[in-house]
Amino acid sequence: MAQLSLRGIKKRFRDTAVLHGIDLEIGDREFVVFVGPSGCGKSTLLRLIAGLDPITEGEFVLNGTRMNDVAPSRRGIAMVFQSYALYPHMDVYENMAFGARLMGLDKAEVERRIAEAAQMLKLDALLKRRPRELSGGQRQRVAIGRALVRKPDVFLLDEPLSNLDAALRSEVRLEIAKLHREIGGTMIYVTHDQVEAMTLADKIVVMNSGRIEQVGSPRELYETPANVFVAGFIGSPRMTLVDVTRDGNRLGIANGGSVVMSALPQVPALKLGLRPDSVRLVRDADAEGLRAVVEYTEYLGDNAFVYARLADGTLLSARTTPNDLFAPDEAVTVQVDPASTHFFSAEDGRRLVLGGAG
Amino acid sequence: MPKLRMTGRGLWITALIVPPLAFVALFVVYPIISAFAYAFFDWQGLKRGAFVGLDNFHTVLFVEPYRSWTLNAFKNNIIVFFALMVLQNGLGFILAYALWRELPGARFHRIAVFLPVVLSTIIVAYLFKLFYHPLFGVVNITLRNVGLGWMAQPWLGQSGTALWSIIAAQAWHMVGFPTLVFLAGMQRIPGEILDAVRMETESEWVKISKIVWPLVAPSATIVFTLLFVGAFNWFELPYIMGGLDGSPFGSTDVLGLYFYRTAFGNVSAGQQDFGLGSALAVLIFLFIAVIASVITVRLRAREIQI
Numbered sequence: 001m002a003q004l005s006l007r008g009i010k011k012r013f014r015d016t017a018v019l020h021g022i023d024l025e026i027g028d029r030e031f032v033v034f035v036g037p038s039g040c041g042k043s044t045l046l047r048l049i050a051g052l053d054p055i056t057e058g059e060f061v062l063n064g065t066r067m068n069d070v071a072p073s074r075r076g077i078a079m080v081f082q083s084y085a086l087y088p089h090m091d092v093y094e095n096m097a098f099g100a101r102l103m104g105l106d107k108a109e110v111e112r113r114i115a116e117a118a119q120m121l122k123l124d125a126l127l128k129r130r131p132r133e134l135s136g137g138q139r140q141r142v143a144i145g146r147a148l149v150r151k152p153d154v155f156l157l158d159e160p161l162s163n164l165d166a167a168l169r170s171e172v173r174l175e176i177a178k179l180h181r182e183i184g185g186t187m188i189y190v191t192h193d194q195v196e197a198m199t200l201a202d203k204i205v206v207m208n209s210g211r212i213e214q215v216g217s218p219r220e221l222y223e224t225p226a227n228v229f230v231a232g233f234i235g236s237p238r239m240t241l242v243d244v245t246r247d248g249n250r251l252g253i254a255n256g257g258s259v260v261m262s263a264l265p266q267v268p269a270l271k272l273g274l275r276p277d278s279v280r281l282v283r284d285a286d287a288e289g290l291r292a293v294v295e296y297t298e299y300l301g302d303n304a305f306v307y308a309r310l311a312d313g314t315l316l317s318a319r320t321t322p323n324d325l326f327a328p329d330e331a332v333t334v335q336v337d338p339a340s341t342h343f344f345s346a347e348d349g350r351r352l353v354l355g356g357a358g
Numbered sequence: 359m360p361k362l363r364m365t366g367r368g369l370w371i372t373a374l375i376v377p378p379l380a381f382v383a384l385f386v387v388y389p390i391i392s393a394f395a396y397a398f399f400d401w402q403g404l405k406r407g408a409f410v411g412l413d414n415f416h417t418v419l420f421v422e423p424y425r426s427w428t429l430n431a432f433k434n435n436i437i438v439f440f441a442l443m444v445l446q447n448g449l450g451f452i453l454a455y456a457l458w459r460e461l462p463g464a465r466f467h468r469i470a471v472f473l474p475v476v477l478s479t480i481i482v483a484y485l486f487k488l489f490y491h492p493l494f495g496v497v498n499i500t501l502r503n504v505g506l507g508w509m510a511q512p513w514l515g516q517s518g519t520a521l522w523s524i525i526a527a528q529a530w531h532m533v534g535f536p537t538l539v540f541l542a543g544m545q546r547i548p549g550e551i552l553d554a555v556r557m558e559t560e561s562e563w564v565k566i567s568k569i570v571w572p573l574v575a576p577s578a579t580i581v582f583t584l585l586f587v588g589a590f591n592w593f594e595l596p597y598i599m600g601g602l603d604g605s606p607f608g609s610t611d612v613l614g615l616y617f618y619r620t621a622f623g624n625v626s627a628g629q630q631d632f633g634l635g636s637a638l639a640v641l642i643f644l645f646i647a648v649i650a651s652v653i654t655v656r657l658r659a660r661e662i663q664i
Contacts, residue, residue, distance in 0.1 A: 052553050071560040079557050085550035089572045098568070099558035150558075 002028050002063060002076075002153035002186040004049070009058035011044055018044050020210045021058070026188065026203075031180050034190045035197040036207035036233070042190045045207070046156050049188065050079050063153070073102070078147035079156040082163065084139045086131040092142050093127040096149045103150060110149075117145040120182065137168045144176075148183065157189045161196060173199060194234050198222070206230050228349035231273050231342060237305055237317040240274045242290075243346060256311020257291045259336045265343050265352035273342030276305060276319040280335045281326065289333040292316060294326040308332055390643070396636035403630065414637035418620075424634065430608050431616040438525055438612065439589035445529035447581055450536030455566065457537070458544040468541075472534035479531070483598035486527035490514050514599060517609035524599050524610055528592075536581045543577030544570060572660075579657035583650050590646050593618070613642050 004026040011019040019041045026032050034042035047053045049060060051072035060067045067075055078099075086095050093114060100110045118124045121141040131139055140160060147155055160176070161169045177200055180187050191197055197204050198218045206213045206221065206229070214226040218234075225231035231239045244251040246268055252258035264270075282289070292308035295315070299322060306318045306326050316334060326332065343352040397414050400407035418424045453471055457464050474482065489496050490513040498510035513523040547570065555569050571578075593614035596604065602619055604611025621635020 047553075050553075050557060052556060072556050073558055073560050077557070079554070081550040081554060083548060083550045085548065085554035087551065087554075087569060102559045102561075102564065146554075 002026075004154065004186070005059075005061040006045075006049075007059040007061070009045070009048060009060065010056050011041070011048060011053070012056045018210055019048075022212055024205060024212065024215065026186060029184050029186055031177075031187045031189065031200055031202045032205060033197040033201035033203070034188065034205045034207055035192065035194055036213075038192055039209075040207040041210040042192075042205075042207050043158055046079075046158055046188065046190050049154075050077055050156055051075055076153040077156060078150045078152035078154075079158065080140075080143045080147050080160050082159045084131075084143040084163075086139055086142055086146070088131050091128050091130055092123060092134070092145075095131070095142055096146050099146060100149045113149045113151070114145075117148040120148070120179070121145050136164050137172060140164065140172060141175075144179070153186065155185050155187045157187065159191055160189070161191070161193075176200065195236065198234070204234075206233060208233075224351065225273070225342065226351050228271060228273070228344050231344065231351075235275060237276055237307075239342070240276075240279075240314060240316040241344070242272045242274065242310060242314050242316070243269070243312070244272050245269060253290060253310060253312045253314075257289055257333065259289055259338075261338050261341070263338075263354050265354060267345065267352065269346040270352060271344040271346055271349070272336075273344055274316065274336060275340065275342075276317045278337045278340035279316065279318045280337070281306060281308065281318050281320060281332045282335060283330070284333060285331050287333045287335065289335040290316075292332050292334050294328055294330040294332060296328055297325050299325065308334070310334070393636045393639050393643075396632055397640045399633055401632035404632070410633070414633040415641065418634055418637050418641070424620075427608070427611070427616055428613075428638070431604070431611045431613045434521060434604075434610070434612050435590050435592065437521065438528075438592055439586060441522070441525045442529060442585055442589055443582075445525065446533050447536045447585055449529065450533050450581070451540050453533065453537045454540035454544060455570065457541055471537050474531050475534040475538075477531065479594040480598065482527060482531045483595050486523075486530075487514065487599055490523055515606060517607050520600060520606060520610045524596055527599065528595050531595075532588075536585070539577045539581050540574055543574035547573050575657065575661045579654060579661065582657060583653050586650055586653060587646055590642065613638070617642065 004024075006022050006024040006026075009019055009022040010017070022045060034045060036042050044053065048055050051067070051070065055068050062075065062077075087098065090098065096114045096117060097110050100113060105113070114127075118127060121144060123138075123141055123145055126134065126138060126142075131142070134142065140163075143160070157176070161172055164172060173196060176189075180200075189196075189200060201218055203215060204218055204221055205215050208229050213233075214221060214230045216224075221230055221234045225234060225239075228241055232241060242253060244253055246264065247258075249262065249264055250258050250260050251264070251270075251272060281292075281294075285291075291311045294306060294308045296307055297320075298305040298307070301322065304320050304322050304325060306320050308316050308318065308326075310316050318334070320326070343354070344350060345352055396406075398409060398411060400410045400413075418428050453467075457468050457471070488494075492498060492510075492512040492515065495513075497513065501507060501510045511519065513519050551569065551573075552565070555565050559565065591614055592612050596610045596612055596615055597618075600610030600615075602615060604615050617635055617638040620638055621630060621632055623630030
């Protein structure tokens, strides 16, 4: 059982404010991913939850108990570090046994738990090896095993895949997802990679410069991003954000054509958010739509992405089929699917809802 | 063309290596070898007499009064070694740990701890001689002023306290060295490993004994070996503070002083014997070389790649 509440969490290092008031509820067995660009405070927040750094202001409550002043080792939380942080002078078995023994478990129980973890993580054959005799993926599994053996209420994972090569990364990502299903603990996972966030999370927390931008399921974040930051961060390639001026139901960009929408939020100026698959490129220069010039094409086998420069200078990404490739410098017209278009306020970047008060 | 360049390179290497090699040969290797040779001869002053085989070694080890002098000096060296192991290296480790944890004022203390190391031994020796002065020394004055006057005593003037007083001065002088080496070793430990330990225990003792200590083993090897060599070569501080005779009553006599006195004579004894002195020097050298190698090899095996 684990129920975490973060209430108005602030963190300052001397005079530098890093977190500006974080409110977040995390439920039992949830897989929560903190995602955001580097420096957004996601790792700091994780370290506050772990207890490795003190909370400046606000409250962290775990299962009804205030944890602010509880030592890291007494919070029932285990952490997997980016560099794995295995003890170099202990073999794999000792690395896992160290924390378990310190919990006061008897020898038989420690052995039983290690055997269990080793089997789950396929570490049986490696128990007598030292960390430096292991590959990156193996070290990663030992680090996870060390956390598992303690049977914590909450697992914290700080960018656990960032030291692995690309092939191994997707493999270990699947293993972590499987592990979460099997052991069912609450997991909090920090990454700057939105693909990891989308594939693993029950709930994604998007952070930016010390604040939470949005909390929601991967689908919610993708389909209804709360603001331009989330819109630009989630999804690959990024959503194109274009400043447009409004004339009735017609939205135009500076000397670059226009598109007509059936319904629009009631504001004079707004930003248009276009996912790569909600636009269509046509070669007819006189067609209705936004004018653009192709810069380059990424061919990915099953589909292709075309990057085109709009007349106002914005780089737009569009998905096309592999059979429909565009050459650099080709003039194209961008047609927009009104149903899958996102609207944001030009002033504060918030999402605008159709038919709402705006 | 390539051949010529090889020659030029060879010349370069020769030019760089030969001078220091010659220097070391002349001033290090030659004296050691000649000391070995001297030890097998009888000497009248600077005049070499007959070859006497192992007689000199036999005399310093088994013939009175040399036997007692040798044993006394050796015993004192052992006391010095173990005392400094605790006072200098032990304290050094604790200081390093405190400095490493960045307690308030760490920056100032880092300098303060290391500063005495830079001082010349002569200065430290005279400074502490003044500190220990029975009447005007800061040690006794302080004791009297805080009401502990009964503890004030002639620190360097009685057998019971003299050696320990000099050891204390030595520890104060050099404690910065092991501190610095240990601190450097600790700073090599990655921060995430310490975070990982903190997630598993809050006990400082477990952190130090199970994680920090094993991981600074390379520093320990260096510090232990150097302390061993230093303790058995100890000379300047007891020479200045206790005198060439290791006074009072030989209580501060160590192998270095004893060898010097035997080989070159002194004011009170007036006699000198190169043969016996060289035999002592050879024995000291062999003892240090063998034990230091064993320490190094043993401790090396414990070292861990971080």
